Amino acid sequence: xxxxxxxxxxxxxxxxxxxxxxxxxxxxxxxxxxxxxxxxxxxxxxxxxxxxxxxxxxxxxxxxxxxxxxxxxxxxxxxxxxxxxxxxxxxxxxxxxxxxxxxxxxxxxxxxxxxxxxxxxxxxxxxxxxxxxxxxxxxxxxxxxxxxxxxxxxxxxxxxxxxxxxxxxxxxxxxxxxxxxxxxxxxxxxxxxxxxxxxxxxxxxxxxxxxxxxxxxxxxxxxxxxxxx
Amino acid sequence: xxxxxxxxxxxxxxxxxxxxxxxxxxxxxxxxxxxxxxxxxxxxxxxxxxxxxxxxxxxxxxxxxxxxxxxxxxxxxxxxxxxxxxxxxxxxxxxxxxxxxxxxxxxxxxxxxxxxxxxxxxxxxxxxxxxxxxxxxxxxxxxxxxxxxxxxxxxxxxxxxxxxxxxxxxxxxxxxxxxxxxxxxxxxxxxxxxxxxxxxxxxxxxxxxxxxxxxxxxxxxxxxxxxxx
Numbered sequence: 001x002x003x004x005x006x007x008x009x010x011x012x013x014x015x016x017x018x019x020x021x022x023x024x025x026x027x028x029x030x031x032x033x034x035x036x037x038x039x040x041x042x043x044x045x046x047x048x049x050x051x052x053x054x055x056x057x058x059x060x061x062x063x064x065x066x067x068x069x070x071x072x073x074x075x076x077x078x079x080x081x082x083x084x085x086x087x088x089x090x091x092x093x094x095x096x097x098x099x100x101x102x103x104x105x106x107x108x109x110x111x112x113x114x115x116x117x118x119x120x121x122x123x124x125x126x127x128x129x130x131x132x133x134x135x136x137x138x139x140x141x142x143x144x145x146x147x148x149x150x151x152x153x154x155x156x157x158x159x160x161x162x163x164x165x166x167x168x169x170x171x172x173x174x175x176x177x178x179x180x181x182x183x184x185x186x187x188x189x190x191x192x193x194x195x196x197x198x199x200x201x202x203x204x205x206x207x208x209x210x211x212x213x214x215x216x217x218x219x220x221x222x223x224x225x226x227x228x229x
Numbered sequence: 230x231x232x233x234x235x236x237x238x239x240x241x242x243x244x245x246x247x248x249x250x251x252x253x254x255x256x257x258x259x260x261x262x263x264x265x266x267x268x269x270x271x272x273x274x275x276x277x278x279x280x281x282x283x284x285x286x287x288x289x290x291x292x293x294x295x296x297x298x299x300x301x302x303x304x305x306x307x308x309x310x311x312x313x314x315x316x317x318x319x320x321x322x323x324x325x326x327x328x329x330x331x332x333x334x335x336x337x338x339x340x341x342x343x344x345x346x347x348x349x350x351x352x353x354x355x356x357x358x359x360x361x362x363x364x365x366x367x368x369x370x371x372x373x374x375x376x377x378x379x380x381x382x383x384x385x386x387x388x389x390x391x392x393x394x395x396x397x398x399x400x401x402x403x404x405x406x407x408x409x410x411x412x413x414x415x416x417x418x419x420x421x422x423x424x425x426x427x428x429x430x431x432x433x434x435x436x437x438x439x440x441x442x443x444x445x446x447x448x449x450x451x452x453x454x455x456x457x458x
Binding site for chain 1: 238240241242243244245271272273314315316317320321322323325364365366367370371384394395398399402403405406407408409410421422424425428429431432435436437438439440442
Protein backbone atom coordinates (compact mmCIF):
# COMPACT_ATOMS: atom_id res chain seq x y z
CA UNK A 1 0.00 0.00 0.00
CA UNK A 2 1.32 3.41 -0.93
CA UNK A 3 1.65 5.91 1.88
CA UNK A 4 1.16 9.27 0.21
CA UNK A 5 0.47 12.63 1.85
CA UNK A 6 0.00 16.12 0.46
CA UNK A 7 2.35 18.70 1.93
CA UNK A 8 1.73 22.45 2.02
CA UNK A 9 4.71 24.09 0.34
CA UNK A 10 5.81 26.97 -1.86
CA UNK A 11 5.39 27.46 -4.75
CA UNK A 12 2.56 24.92 -4.35
CA UNK A 13 1.29 21.95 -2.37
CA UNK A 14 2.30 18.55 -3.73
CA UNK A 15 1.96 14.88 -2.81
CA UNK A 16 4.92 12.86 -1.54
CA UNK A 17 5.28 9.10 -1.22
CA UNK A 18 6.66 8.55 2.28
CA UNK A 19 8.25 5.23 1.38
CA UNK A 20 10.28 6.88 -1.38
CA UNK A 21 11.18 9.95 0.72
CA UNK A 22 14.31 10.41 2.85
CA UNK A 23 15.11 13.00 5.49
CA UNK A 24 18.65 14.34 5.15
CA UNK A 25 20.20 16.35 7.97
CA UNK A 26 23.20 18.32 6.73
CA UNK A 27 26.28 19.02 8.86
CA UNK A 28 24.69 19.58 12.29
CA UNK A 29 28.18 19.25 13.77
CA UNK A 30 29.81 20.82 16.80
CA UNK A 31 32.34 22.40 14.41
CA UNK A 32 29.58 24.60 13.00
CA UNK A 33 27.16 24.95 15.93
CA UNK A 34 29.38 25.26 18.99
CA UNK A 35 32.05 27.75 20.11
CA UNK A 36 35.64 26.75 19.37
CA UNK A 37 34.96 25.01 16.06
CA UNK A 38 35.45 25.82 12.41
CA UNK A 39 32.43 28.13 12.11
CA UNK A 40 33.52 30.38 14.95
CA UNK A 41 37.13 30.38 13.76
CA UNK A 42 35.91 31.99 10.51
CA UNK A 43 34.48 34.82 12.60
CA UNK A 44 30.86 33.69 12.68
CA UNK A 45 28.32 33.89 15.52
CA UNK A 46 27.60 30.18 15.93
CA UNK A 47 24.61 30.76 18.23
CA UNK A 48 22.62 31.70 15.12
CA UNK A 49 22.52 28.05 14.04
CA UNK A 50 20.83 26.83 17.25
CA UNK A 51 17.40 27.82 16.01
CA UNK A 52 17.37 24.88 13.59
CA UNK A 53 17.93 22.22 16.29
CA UNK A 54 14.42 21.98 17.76
CA UNK A 55 12.59 21.93 14.40
CA UNK A 56 15.00 19.20 13.23
CA UNK A 57 14.23 17.18 16.39
CA UNK A 58 10.51 17.35 15.62
CA UNK A 59 10.91 16.24 12.02
CA UNK A 60 13.30 13.45 13.05
CA UNK A 61 10.87 12.14 15.67
CA UNK A 62 8.00 11.82 13.18
CA UNK A 63 10.19 10.41 10.41
CA UNK A 64 11.62 7.76 12.73
CA UNK A 65 8.15 6.80 13.97
CA UNK A 66 7.07 6.24 10.36
CA UNK A 67 10.20 4.23 9.55
CA UNK A 68 11.44 6.71 6.93
CA UNK A 69 15.02 6.68 5.75
CA UNK A 70 17.05 9.24 7.75
CA UNK A 71 20.52 10.24 6.55
CA UNK A 72 23.05 12.49 8.26
CA UNK A 73 26.07 14.23 6.74
CA UNK A 74 29.27 15.61 8.23
CA UNK A 75 31.80 17.85 6.49
CA UNK A 76 35.37 17.01 7.38
CA UNK A 77 38.63 15.46 6.31
CA UNK A 78 40.77 12.38 6.81
CA UNK A 79 43.34 12.78 9.63
CA UNK A 80 46.19 12.87 7.08
CA UNK A 81 44.31 15.56 5.09
CA UNK A 82 44.85 13.69 1.81
CA UNK A 83 41.29 14.66 0.78
CA UNK A 84 41.82 18.38 1.44
CA UNK A 85 42.25 20.46 -1.71
CA UNK A 86 44.98 23.13 -1.46
CA UNK A 87 42.56 25.96 -2.31
CA UNK A 88 40.26 24.87 0.54
CA UNK A 89 43.08 24.75 3.09
CA UNK A 90 44.43 28.16 2.20
CA UNK A 91 42.52 30.60 0.04
CA UNK A 92 44.65 32.19 -2.72
CA UNK A 93 46.31 35.46 -1.83
CA UNK A 94 45.53 34.98 1.86
CA UNK A 95 48.24 35.63 4.43
CA UNK A 96 46.48 33.41 6.99
CA UNK A 97 47.70 29.85 7.38
CA UNK A 98 45.00 27.24 6.83
CA UNK A 99 42.86 26.34 9.87
CA UNK A 100 41.68 22.88 8.89
CA UNK A 101 43.64 20.21 10.74
CA UNK A 102 44.97 22.55 13.43
CA UNK A 103 44.31 21.91 17.12
CA UNK A 104 41.31 23.62 18.69
CA UNK A 105 39.39 23.23 21.95
CA UNK A 106 37.32 20.39 20.38
CA UNK A 107 40.25 18.61 18.74
CA UNK A 108 41.70 19.09 15.28
CA UNK A 109 39.39 21.38 13.30
CA UNK A 110 37.21 19.67 10.64
CA UNK A 111 38.98 16.32 11.03
CA UNK A 112 37.06 13.04 11.18
CA UNK A 113 37.10 11.30 14.55
CA UNK A 114 37.54 14.51 16.54
CA UNK A 115 34.92 15.74 19.03
CA UNK A 116 34.26 18.90 17.04
CA UNK A 117 33.61 16.97 13.86
CA UNK A 118 30.76 14.92 15.32
CA UNK A 119 27.04 15.66 15.29
CA UNK A 120 25.51 17.59 18.19
CA UNK A 121 23.95 15.34 20.88
CA UNK A 122 20.39 16.62 20.33
CA UNK A 123 20.39 15.29 16.76
CA UNK A 124 22.69 12.32 17.13
CA UNK A 125 22.12 9.53 14.58
CA UNK A 126 20.31 6.37 15.68
CA UNK A 127 21.91 3.01 14.93
CA UNK A 128 21.23 2.07 11.31
CA UNK A 129 20.93 5.64 10.03
CA UNK A 130 23.58 6.27 7.35
CA UNK A 131 26.15 8.97 8.16
CA UNK A 132 27.81 10.45 5.07
CA UNK A 133 31.29 11.86 5.59
CA UNK A 134 32.01 14.39 2.86
CA UNK A 135 35.10 16.45 2.09
CA UNK A 136 33.17 19.23 0.32
CA UNK A 137 30.07 21.35 0.59
CA UNK A 138 27.79 19.21 -1.56
CA UNK A 139 26.79 15.85 -0.06
CA UNK A 140 26.99 13.95 -3.37
CA UNK A 141 30.55 14.92 -4.32
CA UNK A 142 33.07 12.18 -3.40
CA UNK A 143 30.49 10.22 -1.34
CA UNK A 144 28.18 7.18 -1.63
CA UNK A 145 25.01 9.26 -1.04
CA UNK A 146 23.61 8.77 -4.54
CA UNK A 147 24.29 5.02 -4.35
CA UNK A 148 22.37 4.77 -1.06
CA UNK A 149 19.42 6.80 -2.35
CA UNK A 150 19.18 4.70 -5.54
CA UNK A 151 19.49 1.46 -3.58
CA UNK A 152 16.61 2.55 -1.38
CA UNK A 153 14.56 3.73 -4.40
CA UNK A 154 14.27 7.25 -2.98
CA UNK A 155 12.70 9.93 -5.22
CA UNK A 156 12.17 12.80 -2.77
CA UNK A 157 14.40 14.48 -0.19
CA UNK A 158 13.36 16.49 2.86
CA UNK A 159 16.44 18.65 3.44
CA UNK A 160 17.45 20.13 6.80
CA UNK A 161 20.69 21.47 8.26
CA UNK A 162 23.38 24.09 8.02
CA UNK A 163 24.29 26.36 6.53
CA UNK A 164 21.36 27.20 4.31
CA UNK A 165 23.32 28.97 1.60
CA UNK A 166 26.39 26.73 1.55
CA UNK A 167 26.04 22.99 2.22
CA UNK A 168 22.23 22.79 2.14
CA UNK A 169 22.15 24.80 -1.08
CA UNK A 170 24.94 22.79 -2.75
CA UNK A 171 23.34 19.47 -1.80
CA UNK A 172 19.93 20.51 -3.14
CA UNK A 173 21.53 21.58 -6.44
CA UNK A 174 23.34 18.26 -6.80
CA UNK A 175 20.16 16.33 -5.95
CA UNK A 176 17.98 18.37 -8.30
CA UNK A 177 20.36 17.73 -11.22
CA UNK A 178 20.19 14.00 -10.40
CA UNK A 179 16.40 13.98 -10.68
CA UNK A 180 15.42 14.00 -7.00
CA UNK A 181 12.49 16.14 -5.90
CA UNK A 182 13.89 18.37 -3.15
CA UNK A 183 11.89 19.91 -0.35
CA UNK A 184 13.79 22.33 1.87
CA UNK A 185 12.35 22.63 5.39
CA UNK A 186 13.14 26.30 5.98
CA UNK A 187 13.08 26.47 9.78
CA UNK A 188 15.14 23.25 9.99
CA UNK A 189 17.94 25.17 8.22
CA UNK A 190 20.01 28.08 9.48
CA UNK A 191 22.81 30.40 8.47
CA UNK A 192 25.25 32.73 10.17
CA UNK A 193 23.76 35.43 7.91
CA UNK A 194 19.99 36.11 8.05
CA UNK A 195 19.86 37.64 4.58
CA UNK A 196 21.63 34.64 3.02
CA UNK A 197 19.17 32.25 4.66
CA UNK A 198 16.12 34.16 3.44
CA UNK A 199 17.43 34.80 -0.06
CA UNK A 200 18.52 31.19 -0.56
CA UNK A 201 15.02 29.93 0.19
CA UNK A 202 13.62 32.56 -2.17
CA UNK A 203 15.99 31.55 -5.00
CA UNK A 204 15.22 27.84 -4.60
CA UNK A 205 11.47 28.21 -4.97
CA UNK A 206 11.53 30.94 -7.68
CA UNK A 207 10.49 30.26 -11.28
CA UNK A 208 8.06 27.49 -10.26
CA UNK A 209 10.43 25.83 -7.79
CA UNK A 210 13.45 25.71 -10.09
CA UNK A 211 15.70 24.08 -7.47
CA UNK A 212 13.37 22.99 -4.67
CA UNK A 213 10.07 23.51 -2.92
CA UNK A 214 10.15 25.17 0.50
CA UNK A 215 8.07 24.33 3.55
CA UNK A 216 8.37 24.40 7.36
CA UNK A 217 8.59 21.78 10.09
CA UNK A 218 4.95 22.23 11.19
CA UNK A 219 3.58 21.59 7.69
CA UNK A 220 5.74 18.50 7.25
CA UNK A 221 4.98 17.12 10.71
CA UNK A 222 1.23 17.74 10.33
CA UNK A 223 1.19 15.91 7.00
CA UNK A 224 3.28 13.00 8.25
CA UNK A 225 1.28 12.62 11.46
CA UNK A 226 -1.90 12.19 9.45
CA UNK A 227 -0.46 8.82 8.36
CA UNK A 228 0.28 7.51 11.84
CA UNK A 229 -3.12 8.37 13.30
CA UNK B 230 58.05 30.02 -18.48
CA UNK B 231 55.12 30.55 -16.17
CA UNK B 232 52.70 33.27 -17.14
CA UNK B 233 51.31 34.54 -13.84
CA UNK B 234 49.35 37.72 -13.19
CA UNK B 235 47.82 39.18 -10.06
CA UNK B 236 44.12 39.94 -10.34
CA UNK B 237 42.21 42.46 -8.24
CA UNK B 238 39.34 40.56 -6.64
CA UNK B 239 37.19 40.29 -3.55
CA UNK B 240 37.82 39.21 -0.84
CA UNK B 241 41.44 39.81 -1.92
CA UNK B 242 43.82 40.04 -4.87
CA UNK B 243 45.51 36.79 -5.85
CA UNK B 244 47.86 35.47 -8.52
CA UNK B 245 46.64 33.19 -11.30
CA UNK B 246 48.67 31.06 -13.70
CA UNK B 247 47.21 31.80 -17.14
CA UNK B 248 48.30 28.47 -18.57
CA UNK B 249 46.37 26.59 -15.87
CA UNK B 250 43.30 28.88 -16.11
CA UNK B 251 40.22 28.33 -18.26
CA UNK B 252 37.41 30.71 -19.16
CA UNK B 253 34.01 29.04 -18.93
CA UNK B 254 30.96 30.70 -20.45
CA UNK B 255 27.77 29.23 -19.04
CA UNK B 256 24.54 28.85 -21.08
CA UNK B 257 24.63 32.04 -23.18
CA UNK B 258 21.90 30.47 -25.33
CA UNK B 259 19.02 31.97 -27.28
CA UNK B 260 16.67 29.94 -25.05
CA UNK B 261 17.66 32.13 -22.10
CA UNK B 262 18.60 35.45 -23.75
CA UNK B 263 16.08 35.88 -26.53
CA UNK B 264 12.27 36.20 -26.67
CA UNK B 265 10.39 32.98 -27.43
CA UNK B 266 12.72 30.65 -25.56
CA UNK B 267 12.65 28.79 -22.27
CA UNK B 268 13.51 31.80 -20.10
CA UNK B 269 10.65 33.91 -21.40
CA UNK B 270 8.22 31.00 -21.26
CA UNK B 271 8.85 30.87 -17.48
CA UNK B 272 7.66 34.48 -17.29
CA UNK B 273 11.07 36.17 -17.17
CA UNK B 274 12.21 39.44 -18.78
CA UNK B 275 14.99 38.06 -20.98
CA UNK B 276 16.35 41.52 -21.87
CA UNK B 277 17.92 41.59 -18.40
CA UNK B 278 20.54 39.04 -19.49
CA UNK B 279 21.84 41.19 -22.38
CA UNK B 280 24.06 43.22 -20.07
CA UNK B 281 26.46 40.29 -19.73
CA UNK B 282 27.11 39.94 -23.48
CA UNK B 283 29.55 42.81 -24.03
CA UNK B 284 31.71 42.09 -20.93
CA UNK B 285 31.88 38.43 -22.00
CA UNK B 286 33.01 39.52 -25.48
CA UNK B 287 35.85 41.55 -23.96
CA UNK B 288 37.05 38.70 -21.75
CA UNK B 289 36.80 36.22 -24.62
CA UNK B 290 38.86 38.46 -26.91
CA UNK B 291 41.74 38.73 -24.44
CA UNK B 292 41.61 35.05 -23.45
CA UNK B 293 41.70 33.95 -27.09
CA UNK B 294 44.61 36.28 -27.84
CA UNK B 295 46.57 34.68 -25.00
CA UNK B 296 45.68 31.16 -26.14
CA UNK B 297 43.78 30.33 -22.95
CA UNK B 298 41.38 27.40 -22.81
CA UNK B 299 37.84 28.64 -23.47
CA UNK B 300 34.88 26.35 -22.73
CA UNK B 301 31.19 26.95 -23.45
CA UNK B 302 28.19 25.18 -21.93
CA UNK B 303 24.61 24.74 -23.08
CA UNK B 304 21.70 23.44 -21.02
CA UNK B 305 19.36 21.21 -23.01
CA UNK B 306 18.12 17.73 -23.70
CA UNK B 307 18.36 14.95 -26.26
CA UNK B 308 15.58 15.08 -28.89
CA UNK B 309 13.94 11.96 -27.41
CA UNK B 310 14.12 13.55 -23.92
CA UNK B 311 15.60 10.38 -22.42
CA UNK B 312 17.86 12.59 -20.26
CA UNK B 313 14.99 14.67 -18.86
CA UNK B 314 14.06 13.82 -15.28
CA UNK B 315 10.28 13.72 -14.62
CA UNK B 316 10.51 16.34 -11.86
CA UNK B 317 12.29 18.75 -14.25
CA UNK B 318 9.68 18.31 -17.01
CA UNK B 319 6.73 18.84 -14.73
CA UNK B 320 7.10 20.20 -11.22
CA UNK B 321 5.12 18.25 -8.58
CA UNK B 322 1.61 19.50 -7.88
CA UNK B 323 1.69 21.76 -10.96
CA UNK B 324 -1.31 21.84 -13.26
CA UNK B 325 0.84 23.11 -16.15
CA UNK B 326 2.08 20.59 -18.70
CA UNK B 327 5.86 20.54 -19.09
CA UNK B 328 7.36 23.05 -21.55
CA UNK B 329 10.63 21.33 -22.40
CA UNK B 330 10.43 19.62 -25.79
CA UNK B 331 7.36 21.55 -26.99
CA UNK B 332 7.46 23.64 -30.17
CA UNK B 333 8.30 27.32 -29.83
CA UNK B 334 9.25 30.10 -32.25
CA UNK B 335 12.93 28.97 -32.08
CA UNK B 336 12.19 25.24 -32.38
CA UNK B 337 11.59 22.71 -29.63
CA UNK B 338 12.31 24.34 -26.28
CA UNK B 339 15.60 23.31 -24.60
CA UNK B 340 16.29 20.56 -27.13
CA UNK B 341 19.77 20.03 -28.60
CA UNK B 342 20.07 20.90 -32.27
CA UNK B 343 17.29 23.49 -32.24
CA UNK B 344 17.93 27.17 -33.00
CA UNK B 345 16.87 28.24 -29.51
CA UNK B 346 19.28 25.84 -27.87
CA UNK B 347 22.36 27.30 -29.52
CA UNK B 348 24.67 30.02 -28.27
CA UNK B 349 23.98 33.65 -29.21
CA UNK B 350 25.96 34.84 -32.28
CA UNK B 351 27.92 37.49 -30.33
CA UNK B 352 29.54 34.81 -28.18
CA UNK B 353 29.62 31.93 -30.62
CA UNK B 354 32.35 29.34 -29.94
CA UNK B 355 35.44 29.34 -32.16
CA UNK B 356 36.52 26.06 -33.75
CA UNK B 357 38.43 24.00 -31.17
CA UNK B 358 36.69 25.46 -28.14
CA UNK B 359 34.90 22.68 -26.21
CA UNK B 360 31.12 22.98 -25.96
CA UNK B 361 29.64 21.06 -23.03
CA UNK B 362 26.03 19.96 -23.46
CA UNK B 363 24.50 19.41 -20.05
CA UNK B 364 21.08 18.18 -18.96
CA UNK B 365 21.17 19.96 -15.59
CA UNK B 366 22.09 23.24 -13.96
CA UNK B 367 25.60 22.32 -12.89
CA UNK B 368 28.14 21.91 -15.71
CA UNK B 369 29.91 18.92 -14.12
CA UNK B 370 26.86 16.70 -13.61
CA UNK B 371 26.50 14.09 -16.41
CA UNK B 372 29.20 15.76 -18.58
CA UNK B 373 32.89 15.39 -19.49
CA UNK B 374 33.81 18.84 -18.14
CA UNK B 375 35.95 17.54 -15.27
CA UNK B 376 37.74 15.14 -17.61
CA UNK B 377 38.60 18.00 -19.98
CA UNK B 378 39.82 20.27 -17.18
CA UNK B 379 42.02 17.51 -15.68
CA UNK B 380 43.40 16.60 -19.12
CA UNK B 381 44.37 20.23 -19.66
CA UNK B 382 45.82 20.52 -16.12
CA UNK B 383 43.52 23.42 -15.28
CA UNK B 384 43.50 24.66 -11.65
CA UNK B 385 41.55 27.92 -11.96
CA UNK B 386 38.27 28.87 -13.60
CA UNK B 387 37.10 32.29 -14.74
CA UNK B 388 33.32 31.87 -14.71
CA UNK B 389 30.89 33.90 -16.84
CA UNK B 390 27.32 33.39 -18.02
CA UNK B 391 23.70 33.01 -16.98
CA UNK B 392 21.94 32.89 -14.74
CA UNK B 393 24.08 33.98 -11.84
CA UNK B 394 22.09 32.25 -9.11
CA UNK B 395 21.24 29.06 -10.98
CA UNK B 396 23.70 27.57 -13.49
CA UNK B 397 26.70 29.81 -12.70
CA UNK B 398 26.21 29.21 -8.97
CA UNK B 399 25.75 25.43 -9.34
CA UNK B 400 28.82 25.13 -11.57
CA UNK B 401 31.00 27.11 -9.16
CA UNK B 402 29.88 24.90 -6.26
CA UNK B 403 30.69 21.73 -8.19
CA UNK B 404 34.08 23.12 -9.23
CA UNK B 405 34.95 24.33 -5.73
CA UNK B 406 34.21 20.88 -4.25
CA UNK B 407 36.50 19.39 -6.92
CA UNK B 408 39.39 21.61 -5.86
CA UNK B 409 39.31 24.24 -8.60
CA UNK B 410 39.91 27.87 -7.67
CA UNK B 411 36.84 29.71 -8.98
CA UNK B 412 36.75 33.36 -9.96
CA UNK B 413 33.34 34.71 -10.85
CA UNK B 414 33.44 37.71 -13.21
CA UNK B 415 30.42 39.56 -11.85
CA UNK B 416 29.51 41.78 -14.83
CA UNK B 417 29.93 38.82 -17.20
CA UNK B 418 27.05 37.16 -15.35
CA UNK B 419 23.40 38.15 -15.24
CA UNK B 420 20.08 37.11 -13.78
CA UNK B 421 16.42 37.80 -14.42
CA UNK B 422 16.34 38.99 -10.78
CA UNK B 423 18.67 41.81 -9.69
CA UNK B 424 18.57 40.85 -6.02
CA UNK B 425 19.48 37.22 -6.80
CA UNK B 426 22.47 38.34 -8.89
CA UNK B 427 23.79 40.65 -6.18
CA UNK B 428 23.19 38.26 -3.29
CA UNK B 429 24.76 35.31 -5.10
CA UNK B 430 28.01 37.22 -5.62
CA UNK B 431 27.91 38.27 -1.96
CA UNK B 432 27.41 34.67 -0.76
CA UNK B 433 30.23 33.33 -2.94
CA UNK B 434 32.86 35.69 -1.60
CA UNK B 435 31.71 35.68 2.07
CA UNK B 436 33.72 33.99 4.83
CA UNK B 437 37.03 34.53 3.03
CA UNK B 438 35.76 33.48 -0.40
CA UNK B 439 34.11 30.25 0.72
CA UNK B 440 32.86 29.37 -2.77
CA UNK B 441 34.67 31.76 -5.10
CA UNK B 442 36.41 35.08 -5.50
CA UNK B 443 34.57 37.83 -7.38
CA UNK B 444 35.97 40.35 -9.85
CA UNK B 445 34.85 42.26 -12.96
CA UNK B 446 35.73 42.18 -16.64
CA UNK B 447 37.91 45.31 -16.48
CA UNK B 448 40.11 43.91 -13.70
CA UNK B 449 40.53 40.59 -15.50
CA UNK B 450 41.22 42.22 -18.88
CA UNK B 451 43.69 44.70 -17.42
CA UNK B 452 45.62 41.90 -15.72
CA UNK B 453 45.61 39.66 -18.76
CA UNK B 454 46.63 42.45 -21.13
CA UNK B 455 49.73 43.10 -19.04
CA UNK B 456 51.01 39.75 -20.31
CA UNK B 457 50.52 40.44 -24.00
CA UNK B 458 52.17 43.87 -23.98
